Amino acid sequence: MFWIGLLAGAAIAFVANRLVQKGVFTKWYEWVLGGLGVLALFATGQHYFSSLRENEPQSAWMGALIFGIIALILLGVAWQLSVRKTKQS
Amino acid sequence: MSNFHSTLSRRDFMKALGLAGAGVGAVSAAAPVFHDVDELTASSGGVQKLPWWVKEREFKDPSVPIDWQNLPKLEGVFPMQAKPTLSAQERYAMGIPGGSSGTWASPEQAQVLFDHMKKEFPGWEPGYAGLGDNRTTALFMATKFMRMGMWPGEINMGGKRVNVAKAISAAGGTAAFTSFLGLRSSETLRPQDFGVPRWEGTPEENLLTLRQVVRFLGGCDVGAQEMDSDVFKLFHEKSGGKQLVIENVDEAAETPTKLVIPAKAKYILQWTARQPYESTRRQAGEYEDAAVYWSYQRFPFVGAIIQEFIHALGYTAVSTHMSGYHSSAVATLTGMGEHCRMSSPILVPKYGTTNRAMWVIMTDMPLMSTKPIDFGVYDFCKTCGICADSCPFGLIEKGDPSWEATQPGSRPGFNGWRTNTTICPHCPVCQSSCPFNTNGDGSFIHDLVRNTVSVTPVFNSFFANMEKTMGYGRKDPRDWWNIDDYTYGINTSY
Numbered sequence: 001m002f003w004i005g006l007l008a009g010a011a012i013a014f015v016a017n018r019l020v021q022k023g024v025f026t027k028w029y030e031w032v033l034g035g036l037g038v039l040a041l042f043a044t045g046q047h048y049f050s051s052l053r054e055n056e057p058q059s060a061w062m063g064a065l066i067f068g069i070i071a072l073i074l075l076g077v078a079w080q081l082s083v084r085k086t087k088q089s
Numbered sequence: 090m091s092n093f094h095s096t097l098s099r100r101d102f103m104k105a106l107g108l109a110g111a112g113v114g115a116v117s118a119a120a121p122v123f124h125d126v127d128e129l130t131a132s133s134g135g136v137q138k139l140p141w142w143v144k145e146r147e148f149k150d151p152s153v154p155i156d157w158q159n160l161p162k163l164e165g166v167f168p169m170q171a172k173p174t175l176s177a178q179e180r181y182a183m184g185i186p187g188g189s190s191g192t193w194a195s196p197e198q199a200q201v202l203f204d205h206m207k208k209e210f211p212g213w214e215p216g217y218a219g220l221g222d223n224r225t226t227a228l229f230m231a232t233k234f235m236r237m238g239m240w241p242g243e244i245n246m247g248g249k250r251v252n253v254a255k256a257i258s259a260a261g262g263t264a265a266f267t268s269f270l271g272l273r274s275s276e277t278l279r280p281q282d283f284g285v286p287r288w289e290g291t292p293e294e295n296l297l298t299l300r301q302v303v304r305f306l307g308g309c310d311v312g313a314q315e316m317d318s319d320v321f322k323l324f325h326e327k328s329g330g331k332q333l334v335i336e337n338v339d340e341a342a343e344t345p346t347k348l349v350i351p352a353k354a355k356y357i358l359q360w361t362a363r364q365p366y367e368s369t370r371r372q373a374g375e376y377e378d379a380a381v382y383w384s385y386q387r388f389p390f391v392g393a394i395i396q397e398f399i400h401a402l403g404y405t406a407v408s409t410h411m412s413g414y415h416s417s418a419v420a421t422l423t424g425m426g427e428h429c430r431m432s433s434p435i436l437v438p439k440y441g442t443t444n445r446a447m448w449v450i451m452t453d454m455p456l457m458s459t460k461p462i463d464f465g466v467y468d469f470c471k472t473c474g475i476c477a478d479s480c481p482f483g484l485i486e487k488g489d490p491s492w493e494a495t496q497p498g499s500r501p502g503f504n505g506w507r508t509n510t511t512i513c514p515h516c517p518v519c520q521s522s523c524p525f526n527t528n529g530d531g532s533f534i535h536d537l538v539r540n541t542v543s544v545t546p547v548f549n550s551f552f553a554n555m556e557k558t559m560g561y562g563r564k565d566p567r568d569w570w571n572i573d574d575y576t577y578g579i580n581t582s583y
Contacts, residue, residue, distance in 0.1 A: 043533065046532065046533055047532045047533065047534055050531040050532040050533070051531060051532050053528075053530075053531060054527075054528040054530075054531035054532065055367065055564065055568075055572060056528075056531070056532075056559070056560065056561060057560075058559060058560030059532070059559040059560055059561060062558070062559050062560075063532065063534065063559065
């Protein structure tokens with residue numbers, strides 16, 4: 001758990017740093033959407049693997065589906081906002 | 090210009106921010122950050138380590154409303170269905186297996202249960218004893234040895250067959266090793282026997298001491314409540330056919346007609362123990378199986394040893410063990426859990442209804458009272474009803490709670506639910522269906538749901554529906570043999 005947290009934190013910091021450097025996300029709501037998307041992505045993984053450990057395979061798949069779709073939508077919207085903004089400029 | 094007001098460049102700042110983010114991520118993932126806050130914010134002096142979403146209430150004011158003025162005492166334990174007289178072999182020969190020792194289901198009820206479970210778990214068969222496959226049946230047969238603290242009947246000893254229970258009865262003993270006065274073994278030496286002072290602690294220290302002992306012996310949590318005339322209403326008129334009374338005497342006593350609690354033994358210790366979770370929700374058949382009976386084998390022994398420990402410390406400790414009081418009602422006062430729709434068990438915040446021991450010892454060892462708790466269950470049960478829907482006989486009440494004695498042998502005086510225990514065959518369905526049984530060491534969603542339930546009832550119906558949709562609850566008993574289960578079947582990390 002310690003190493004997962006460390007690696008995840010480092011990866012998030014690295015990606016956020018790159019996004020800032022490249023000026024991909026400039027608006028506050030892009031950061032909020034992206035952050036929530038990452039949070040949903042973590043929720044998907046945590047729920048899936050924990051549910052399998054709980055001997056709840058149905059919950060694992062359904063939860064992964066629900067949180068995964070939420071993550072995809074949020075990250076997709078954040079990404080599209082950025083892409084369209086870049087195209088406009 | 091950008092460096093005019095600060096020696097830190099934007100790039101350096103973001104780097105530092107990234108490193109800090111990595112650190113925060115690592116710490117939050119690695120540490121149970123609310124662990125210590127739990128103990129500080131939602132516990133009776135740190136004795137009950139309650140989850141952070143559990144709130145405390147005032148003494149004698151549990152979430153289920155009680156009308157202390159009009160709450161009557163009960164005569165004895167709630168009435169139970171009589172055991173059928175047919176032997177297990179006779180039942181097998183007639184095509185409706187069942188009737189092993191300790192079972193209540195009539196052949197007609199057993200048939201209803203078999204039909205229910207065949208529908209629930211396609212391909213499941215009741216086997217030769219009505220409990221499922223051979224391995225499951227064999228485990229039940231083995232674990233019911235000395236259940237409820239009862240002496241065994243005929244067993245093999247030194248190459249001979251000896252009827253232990255009969256021999257003890259002939260010597261004037263009782264059917265079980267548990268007793269009101271405790272074991273008081275001749276080998277248990279007390280401080281008084283050496284003329285040295287007994288150990289004395291504050292009420293909080295004493296309860297913490299007992300918590301440590303309870304956990305050492307395999308139990309889980311402790312709670313306490315000081316006795317008064319209201320609380321004594323939760324103790325029955327009789328236990329084991331003897332009057333249960335409080336008298337101003339120095340020593341506890343058991344006579345042929347009464348059990349005397351000395352008035353000084355006014356501290357009620359309630360201790361709990363968990364029932365194996367995975368095997369509990371994988372029971373199927375005409376009766377509860379090894380998950381229940383291994384608990385009934387272990388915990389009466391644990392109770393007797395707790396009682397002996399208090400005696401060995403130099404204090405009085407009396408107990409009517411599993412009978413003599415309304416355990417779930419006492420548990421609403423000691424903060425072990427909340428009254429729930431299932432009514433017979435208490436619903437515990439950390440592991441729902443998967444408890445087996447919720448038992449009581451009376452002592453003169455001063456104990457700090459613990460407060461009733463509230464985590465939204467009383468309201469949740471009003472909209473959930475999964476247990477009531479799951480009961481194959483419809484014995485668990487649907488609808489709102491009531492102040493009336495709605496079931497045979499029940500009592501008025503509290504606005505709750507009651508179950509018709511006179512025809513309940515003790516099948517394994519309802520206990521394993523409760524949504525609050527869910528593994529507390531699993532998905533984050535459980536804590537989120539429990540926290541939300543403790544704050545608002547708005548989402549209760551949605552959560553109950555999601556419980557069914559996500560496939561939680563009872564599981565196919567045949568799968569248990571492929572699970573890498575915990576020691577004693579209990580995950581002690583939560």
